[in-house]
Amino acid sequence: MWLLQPLLLALVVCTVLRSTIGSASGAASPTGGQLRRIWLQDHCTANICTGVEIGRNDYVILSQAPIAKQLMLTFINSSIAKIPHLMFDTFPDLQLLRMENCTLETFEKPQFEGASNLMSLFLGHNRLKDIPKNIFLGADNLATLHLENNLLKVLHNHSFHALKELKDLSLADNQLEQLPLGVFAGLRKLLDLNLAGNRLRALPRGIFDKNLNMTRLSLARNLLATFESELLKLQPRLTLLDISGNILHELTLNFSLLEQVLAHSCDLRRLTVYGVIKELDLHNNSLRELPHIPLASNVTSLDLSQNPLGNLQGNPLRRFTALLRLNLSATNTNELAEGLFKKQTHLQMLDISANTIYSLKITLFDSLKALQYFYFQQNNWNCDFLQLLMSSFVKKRDISFMEDLTAPELVDDYVDGIACWYESDKISKKCDGANSEAALELSIVRNEIKAFTELVEKKFVRVYRMLEEMKLKL
Ligand SMILES: *[C@@H]1O[C@H](CO)[C@@H](O)[C@H](O)[C@H]1NC(C)=O
Ligand SMILES: *[C@@H]1O[C@H](CO)[C@@H](O)[C@H](O)[C@H]1NC(C)=O
Ligand SMILES: *[C@@H]1O[C@H](CO)[C@@H](O)[C@H](O)[C@H]1NC(C)=O
Ligand SMILES: *[C@@H]1O[C@H](CO)[C@@H](O)[C@H](O)[C@H]1NC(C)=O
Ligand SMILES: *[C@@H]1O[C@H](CO)[C@@H](O)[C@H](O)[C@H]1NC(C)=O
Ligand SMILES: *[C@@H]1O[C@H](CO)[C@@H](O)[C@H](O)[C@H]1NC(C)=O
Ligand SMILES: *[C@@H]1O[C@H](CO)[C@@H](O)[C@H](O)[C@H]1NC(C)=O
Ligand SMILES: *[C@@H]1O[C@H](CO)[C@@H](O)[C@H](O)[C@H]1NC(C)=O
Numbered sequence: 205m206w207l208l209q210p211l212l213l214a215l216v217v218c219t220v221l222r223s224t225i226g227s228a229s230g231a232a233s234p235t236g237g238q239l240r241r242i243w244l245q246d247h248c249t250a251n252i253c254t255g256v257e258i259g260r261n262d263y264v265i266l267s268q269a270p271i272a273k274q275l276m277l278t279f280i281n282s283s284i285a286k287i288p289h290l291m292f293d294t295f296p297d298l299q300l301l302r303m304e305n306c307t308l309e310t311f312e313k314p315q316f317e318g319a320s321n322l323m324s325l326f327l328g329h330n331r332l333k334d335i336p337k338n339i340f341l342g343a344d345n346l347a348t349l350h351l352e353n354n355l356l357k358v359l360h361n362h363s364f365h366a367l368k369e370l371k372d373l374s375l376a377d378n379q380l381e382q383l384p385l386g387v388f389a390g391l392r393k394l395l396d397l398n399l400a401g402n403r404l405r406a407l408p409r410g411i412f413d414k415n416l417n418m419t420r421l422s423l424a425r426n427l428l429a430t431f432e433s434e435l436l437k438l439q440p441r442l443t444l445l446d447i448s449g450n451i452l453h454e455l456t457l458n459f460s461l462l463e464q465v466l467a468h469s470c471d472l473r474r475l476t477v478y479g480v481i482k483e484l485d486l487h488n489n490s491l492r493e494l495p496h497i498p499l500a501s502n503v504t505s506l507d508l509s510q511n512p513l514g515n516l517q518g519n520p521l522r523r524f525t526a527l528l529r530l531n532l533s534a535t536n537t538n539e540l541a542e543g544l545f546k547k548q549t550h551l552q553m554l555d556i557s558a559n560t561i562y563s564l565k566i567t568l569f570d571s572l573k574a575l576q577y578f579y580f581q582q583n584n585w586n587c588d589f590l591q592l593l594m595s596s597f598v599k600k601r602d603i604s605f606m607e608d609l610t611a612p613e614l615v616d617d618y619v620d621g622i623a624c625w626y627e628s629d630k631i632s633k634k635c636d637g638a639n640s641e642a643a644l645e646l647s648i649v650r651n652e653i654k655a656f657t658e659l660v661e662k663k664f665v666r667v668y669r670m671l672e673e674m675k676l677k678l
Contacts, residue, residue, distance in 0.1 A: 238259065238261055238262050238263065239262075239263050239265075240258075240262050240263070240264050240265070241264065241265040241266075242256060242258070242264050242265070242266060242288075243266070243267060243268075244256070244266045244267060244271075244294070245267065245271075248277065251274075251275075251276045251277060251278055252278050252280065253277060253278065253279045253280070253282065254279075254280055254281045254282065255281055255282060256279055256282040256283075256284060257282065257283050257284075258283070258284045258285055258286065258288060259285055260285040260286065260309060260310065262285075263289065264288045264289070264290070265290065266288055266290055266291070266294040266295075267294045270293060270294055270295075270296055271294060271295055272296065272297055273297055274295045274297060274298060275297055275298065275299045275300065276298070276299065276300040276301075276302075277295065277298060277300070277301055277302070278302040278303075279302065279303045279306055280305075282303075282306050283306060283307050284303060284306040284307070284308055285307065285308065285309045285310065286308065286309065286310050286311065286312050287301075287303065287308070287311070287312070287315060289312055289315075291319075292316065292317065292318040292319040292322070292342075293318055296318060296321070297321055298319070298321060298322055299321050299322060299323045299324065300322075300323065300324040300325075300326075301322065301324070301325050301326070302324075302326040303326065303327055303330075304326050304327065304328045304329045304330070304350075305328075305329040305330070306330060307330060307331055308327060308330035308331060308332060309330070309331045309332065309333070310332070310333075310334075311332075311334075311335075311336055311339050313336065313339065314341065314342065315339055315340075315342075316339070316340055316341060316342035316343040317341070317342040318342060319342050319343045319346075320342065320343070320344050320345055321345065322343050322345065322346055323345055323346060323347045323348065324346075324347065324348040325343070325346060325348065325349050325350070326348075326350045327349075327350060327351055327354070328350045328351065328352040328353050328354070328374070329352070329353040329354075330353070330354050331354065331355055332351065332354040332355060332356060333354075333355045333356065333357065334356070334357075334358070335351070335356065335359055335360070335363035335364070336360070336363070337360050337361075337362040337363065337365065338362050338365050338366065339363070340364060340365065340366045340367050341365070341366045342366070343366065343367065344366065344368070344369065345369050346367055346369060346370055347369055347370060347371045347372065348370075348371065348372040349364075349367065349370060349372070349373050349374070350372075350373075350374045351373075351374060351375055351378070352374045352375065352376040352377050352378070352398070352401075353376070353377045353378070354378050355378065355379060356375065356378035356379060356380055357378075357379045357380065357381065358380070358381075358382075359375075359380065359383060359384065359387050360384060360387070361384045361385075361386035361387055361389075362386075363387060364387065364388065364390060364391060365390055366390070367390065367391060368390060368391070368392060368393065369393055370391050370393060370394055371393055371394060371395045371396065372394075372395060372396040373388075373391065373394060373396070373397050373398070374397075374398040375397075375398065375399055375402070376398045376399065376400040376401050376402075376422070377400070377401035377402070378401070378402055379402065379403055380399070380402040380403060380404060381402075381403045381404065381405070382404065382405070382406070382408075383404065383407060383408065383411060384408070385408040385410060385411055387411070388411060388412065388414065388415055389413075389414045390414075391414070391415055392414060392415070392416070392417075393417060394415045394417065394418055395417055395418060395419045395420065396418075396419065396420045397415070397418060397420070397421050397422070398420075398422045399421075399422060399423050399426070400422040400423065400424040400425050400426070400446065400449075401424070401425040401426075402425075402426050403426065403427055404423070404426040404427060404428060405426075405427045405428065405429065406428065406430075407423075407428075407435060409432075409434070409435070411435070412435060412436060412438070412439065413438055415439070416438055416439060416440075417439075417441055418436075418439045418441070418442055419439075419441050419442055419443050419444070420442075420443065420444040421436070421442065421444070421445055421446070422444075422445075422446040423445075423446065423447050423450070424446045424447060424448040424449045424450070424466070425448070425449035425450070426449075426450055427450065427451075428447065428450040428452065429450070429451065429452065430452065431447050431450070431452060431455060431457075433456070433457050433458040433459055436459070440460075442459070442462060443462065443463040443464060444462075444463060444464045444465075444466075445459075445462060445464070445465050445466070446465075446466040446467075447465075447466070447467050447470065448466045448467055448468045448469050448470065448485075449468075449469045449470065450470055451470060451471050452467070452470040452471070452472055453470075453471055453472065453473050453474075454472070454473060454474045454475075455467065455470070455472055455474070455475050455476070456475075456476045456477075456478070457475075457476070457477045457478065457479075457481065458477075458478040458479055459478075459479045459480070459481060460479050460480065461479065461480045462479070462480070462481045462482070463481075463482050463483060464481075464482065464483040464484075464485075465477075465481050465483070465484050465485070466485045467484070467485065467486055467489075468485050468486060468487040468488050468489065468507070469487075469488045469489070470489055471489060471490050472486065472489035472490060472491055473489075473490050473491065473492070474491075474496075475489075475491065475495035475496070476495065476496045476497075477495055477496070477497040477498075477499075478498060478499075479499065480499050480502040481497075481502075481503065482502060482503060482504045482505065483503075483504060483505035483506075484503060484505065484506050484507065485505075485507045486506070486507055486508055486511065487507045487508070487509040487510045487511070487531065488509075488510040488511075489510075489511050490511065490512065491508065491511040491512070491513060492511075492512055492513060492514065493513070493520070494508070494513075494516070494520045494521075497523075500523035500524045500525075501523055501524070501525045501526055502526060503524055503526065503527060504526055504527060504528045504529070505527070505528060505529040505530075506524065506527060506529070506530050506531070507529075507531040508530075508531060508532055508535060509531040509532065509533040509534050509535065509555065510533070510534045510535070511535055512535070512536050513532070513535040513536060513537065514535070514536045514537065515537055515538060515539050515540075515541070516537070516540070516541065516544060517541070519541070519543060519544065519546075521544060521545065521547060521548065522546070522547050523547070524547065524548070525547045525548075525549075525550075526550060527548050527550065527551050528550055528551060528552045528553065529551075529552060529553040530548065530551060530553070530554050530555070531553075531555040532554075532555060532556050532559070533555045533556065533557045533558045533559070533579070534557075534558040534559065535559060536559070536560075537556065537559040537560070537561060538559065538560040538561055538562065538584075539561065539562075539564070540556070540561065540564055540568055542565045542567060542568055543568075544568065545568060545569070545571050545572055546571050547571070548571060548572060549571055549572070549573050549574065550574050551572055551574060551575055552574055552575060552576045552577065553575075553576065553577040553578075553579075554572065554575060554577070554578050554579070555578075555579040555580075556579070556580050556583070557579045557580055557581050557582045557583065557606070558581075558582040558583075559582075559583050560583065560584050561580070561583040561584060561585070562583070562584045562585065562586055562589075563585070563586045563589040564589070564593070566592060566593065566596060566597065569597045575601070575603055576603060576604060577603065577604045577605075578598060578603045578604070578605050579605060579606050580593075580605065580622070581605070581606050581607060581608040581609075581621075581622050581623070582608060582609070582623075584625065585619075585622060585623065585624040585625070586624060586625065586626075586627065587616060587617050587619060587624035587625060587626050588626075590619040590622060590624045591619055594619055594620055599620075605620075605622070607620075607621030607622060608621060608622050608623040614671065649671070649674050
């Protein structure tokens with residue numbers, strides 16, 4: 205009796221083969237498309253498959269018999285309109301399937317029957333328009349699903365139904381405009397959700413209420429005009445929130461404890477942070493003053509670069525006593541008040557590059573006992589002061605710094621690779637560094653010229669002559 209089974213199987217295979225051969229003349233498959241055989245063994249070596257072509261209407265047979273112990277498959281240089289129907293029958297042990305950039309267009313139902321070993325599925329950079337309801341039935345153990353860079357416009361409540369083991373979901377860079385309230389409700393184990401680069405204007409209240417273990421959420425580069433911390437009030441393990449690249453103007457965050465918030469490029473004018481947030485990336489906003497943070501003493505990293513802060517007045521850093529990293533690059537600063545860093549005794553990294561600073565009180569650095577990295581290039585340094593800064597602080601304490609890229613034609617001199625300028629006459633020498641009006645004016649002109657030359661680098665020589673003329677006039 206048990207001998208009969210292989211015999212029967214062989215018969216079935218033969219029949220299938222015959223009809224495949226017959227398909228050269230255009231035999232129709234059970235689904236109405238073209239019946240083809242693509243022996244994947246011929247296309248794949250060491251888990252990599254190349255040059256596989258499967259059309260939208262093809263019904264393909266991948267192998268004569270199931271291929272056991274194939275754990276991973278990656279398709280490259282292939283054009284596959286849909287995942288072959290028999291994929292998981294042919295490769296029952298498959299744990300990882302990578303089919304990125306394969307012009308994948310559509311799913312076939314049922315698509316993931318028998319895919320209970322599948323743990324990672326990478327379908328990014330394709331042309332998927334829809335995630336049909338219940339399509340993932342059968343992929344019970346899927347933990348990672350990447351669908352970034354497709355053409356998804358809408359999702360359904362049941363698009364991700366059955367993915368109860370899913371931990372990592374990326375829907376980045378699609379065209380999602382809104383999300384149904386229940387879309388993530390079955391994903392109880394979700395840790396990492398990436399919705400960056402879509403067209404979301406708002407999120408339904410309660411959308412994450414079943415994702416209690418979520419630790420990382422990106423909503424970057426959407427069209428959100430407001431953000432409510434309330435959305436994430438049930439996620440005690442949240443460590444990272446990225447809302448960069450939404451135009452928010454004003455923002456209030458209220459989390460009991462959050463490791464890291466990225467809110468750069470939001471045109472923020474005002475920011476209030478309640479609760480503990482340890483790292484804040486606020487670069488490229490429109491802040492004219494520091495964010496209001498009652499628990500400032502818990503902030504360890506603050507990036508305020510590319511904000512029009514101007515000269516910080518009134519000792520605004522006094523409560524940021526645990527800062528390790530502070531970026532004040534490109535903040536329209538031309539002077540730093542003497543006691544500004546008095547409380548930053550733990551600071552390890554300070555960036556004041558790309559400003560118009562000419563000179564400082566050297567005592568400013570007395571409190572920075574832990575500093576290891578100090579970036580101050582691209583300023584209007586006075587050469588004499590820069591010598592002092594180098595010898596009495598930077599080199600003395602073996603602090604790392606970065607050299608300047610300013611074109612030599614524009615510079616009087618370099619001190620250890622940092623550009624600087626000498627005062628042109630005795631009058632300005634008598635004046636006290638940054639307070640000298642003439643020096644300030646000169647530094648403004650220099651900066652405008654620097655910006656200008658970045659655009660038209662080839663015209664250095666002419667610009668240099670202009671600078672010399674300006675100097676003479678001053
Ligand atoms: C994929 O195609 C590119 C360009 O046609 C080629 O350079 C590359 O070698 C191909 N990769 C494989 C593994 O065939
Ligand atoms: C996708 O593949 C095409 C050619 O097959 C290649 O030119 C392109 O760079 C690839 N894109 C990505 C994102 O891999
Ligand atoms: C989606 O699910 C939510 C609850 O999770 C429900 O309130 C809503 O009505 C559902 N929407 C649709 C279109 O079924
Ligand atoms: C959430 O995480 C905790 C700790 O890692 C774990 O014990 C719990 O089972 C997780 N809950 C779910 C639904 O995965
Ligand atoms: C912050 O949220 C907590 C609980 O979610 C709430 O009790 C508190 O009033 C909020 N604080 C502010 C200043 O809104
Ligand atoms: C800075 O933010 C603005 C939005 O305020 C954005 O348009 C721009 O692309 C950002 N620039 C960079 C370099 O990220
Ligand atoms: C916040 O800072 C205070 C002291 O300033 C400290 O006692 C507390 O443990 C810190 N909280 C967190 C969550 O780091
Ligand atoms: C400070 O910010 C500028 C501009 O955003 C950036 O280019 C620079 O790398 C940052 N500095 C450090 C040390 O990360």
